Amino acid sequence: MRTGDADTIAAIATPLGSGGVGVVRMSGARALAVARQVTRLRRRPTPRYAHLTRVVDAEGALVDEALLLWMPGPRSYTGEDVVELSCHGGPVVLRRVLDCLLAAGAHPAGPGEFTLRAFLNGRMDLAQAEAVADLVAAPTPAAMTVAANQLAGRLSDAVREMRAACVDLLAQLEAEVDFDEDDVPAADRAEVAATLAELDRRLEAALASARRGIVQRHGVRAALVGSPNVGKSSLMNALLSSDRAIVTAVPGTTRDVLEETFELDGAPIVLNDTAGLRATSDPVEHLGVERTARALEGADVAVLVLDASRPLLGNDALAAAQVRRAAAPAIAALNKRDLPQALRPRDAARLLPGAAVVETTALANDVDELRQALRAAIGLAGADGGLAMVASVRHQDALQRARGELASARRAAADGEPSDFISIGVRGAVDALGEITGESATESLLDAIFSKFCIGK
Ligand SMILES: Nc1nc2c(ncn2[C@@H]2O[C@H](COP(=O)(O)OP(=O)(O)OP(=O)(O)O)[C@@H](O)[C@H]2O)c(=O)[nH]1
Ligand SMILES: [Mg+2]
CATH class of the missing domain: 3.40.50.300 (P-loop containing nucleotide triphosphate hydrolases)
Incomplete structure (x- = not known):
């Protein structure tokens, strides 16, 4: 998987089939240059304005009449320069428009590559990027609403708050290292225990809705x-x-x-x-x-x-x-x-x-x-009727691991262990939570997630 190189990528963004309109999109530093080459647009387009133009091939033959939309980065979906061409929605037309873009120097986009770039450029976190695919694939209105909320950051905000609380806790525990083991103020220890208990409660609440969310999403x-x-x-x-x-x-x-x-x-x-x-x-x-x-x-x-x-x-x-x-x-x-x-x-x-x-x-x-x-x-009964916050096995697994890590930190605190022992579990929770939003995502995790996307998303 290319990760964030400066290539300009292009793909058909709408389903292959006949429709009123079909969209071909590009992202990357040369997006506008490529678009101007194939459309013969004489003037630089106005950002975020629709321009009626003609797409022509290398020999100058007319391919289609299209609306061109230029969204310069960083205020675009991917954070890079993006150009969308809204063409007539026929599979042959769209394929030919794409071929023109590729002939002019764009590269074919891989699955999910637009959204991967959005993630790598900080336009959305990993949970939000996953929500894009879930929204597209949602099988029912309820699953769709869960995905829309996730895209809007509902899960990310909750996870980020918990992760920030863990990071604060780590700082507090590190400050304790300066004390002699037996001199750690009892009040501080009580505060650590209270914070750990509160985090456990929040993780439990998030996990409680996960089974229902997963059933709603996958059936x-x-x-x-x-x-x-x-x-x-x-x-x-x-x-x-x-x-x-x-x-x-x-x-x-x-x-x-x-x-x-x-x-x-x-x-x-x-x-x-x-x-x-x-x-x-x-x-x-x-x-x-x-x-x-x-x-x-x-x-x-x-x-x-x-x-x-x-x-x-x-x-x-x-x-x-x-x-x-x-x-x-x-x-x-x-x-x-x-x-x-x-x-x-x-x-x-x-x-x-x-x-x-x-x-x-x-x-x-x-x-x-x-x-x-x-x-x-199937785990739908006894639900509070509200919408699930967690709807993916990956997120459920990361939350469970975070909870397990914090449980071992709690045990260490209860046993009066030194603060670096407690820190081990808290650090584990920081990593597990970071896998949800992407702070601690490895390349193979990103590969696994984005390879399931469709091309053009
Ligand atoms: N009185 C009554 N008859 C029923 C009820 N449910 C099904 N039947 C009747 O039972 C017969 C068999 O119904 P089906 O639904 O075809 O049964 P099935 O189990 O699918 O049968 P096979 O496909 O042959 O295995 C039909 O004449 C139905 O009208 C019920 O609740 N009350
Ligand atoms: Mg039957």
Whole structure:
């Protein structure tokens, strides 16, 4: 990865496909020179004003009519000189405009290179840079709002405050080194302990919302499994509020794994409806059963559906065994509650120990208990309803490490250890927190983050 060299880079910034407008952008010291060469713009453009111009190739042939926008650094997205050309949004047009820029001396941008430059030039910190990619890829409005807040600095501000408190603490601990070990004023030690306790509380609060934030951003997979004809497809349709899956009274209706996404508290839930599980000699059905097993393997939550209007059968035990083999948290749904009942919740609990047991009537779209159990199983329940501040595993991991480091500092302080012992943990926390905002980010970390971006961002 090029890091902050003076190359001028260019890329198509809009998706490849036809659209009203497509944008080609450049960043770097020669951005304006290259743009003037391909547009034959005679006068220097006014910063941040749209100029209608023509893009021509090296032979002078017209390529497109475009709006040129010049944003000189450092007040630009990347902190460098940026030029954007808003062209007609056709893939061939945009490709040709880009080729003109490359022929005039620009280099093709790598994935995320514009945002990497913005980070390296101090226009945004690392958490904000990551938020750019999250905002673009947000699967639901809730995930989008979390990313927008992160881009605006909500997470960065909180992390920076905690890191600054740790740095202050280090200074205080270093001052103590001047004292003889036994002469450290007790008041100072009490203050150190209080600061460490307060930091732990703040880290705990940030981590508390992380699981929900991560689920909202990445979503989870849930699989509906069970014997034939128990109402799996009907439950899927009720959860989706649409007639997506075919429902009939014939056992073995669903032959393949169906996949649809619905939203639960802002989190995208990918729902798999599967073929009913039974010992079968029908080769098509047999394949379906194999696919059910695979869907279970990839599931974050497994829902075992039972028909409460009939006693448990061998196939139910077969399905329960499959669910138990999957490591995911399980829910047992007693369906068809509208019919005379042959099953009680405790039968389901015995069949699938440890599972949450809920009652549903898919026929009447009564799936409230199932929704609630799904919330609990994936960590959405009990949330304060507010938006998560942490929505990435990387940030969660760094916060956890910071908390662990401070915990060892607290133990050292409680044991009356010398101040440089306490400092070790505090310094570890400073580093871990700095990985979130980028102060202590290594090149390989930056590579890992920005290589996931799209080109042109
Ligand atoms: N009375 C009643 N009937 C239901 C309920 N849920 C589903 N059914 C009926 O049960 C039958 C089977 O429903 P499906 O949703 O196709 O069951 P399935 O588990 O997907 O079946 P396979 O795909 O064959 O494994 C249909 O006739 C549904 O109308 C319910 O809550 N109450
Ligand atoms: Mg079905």
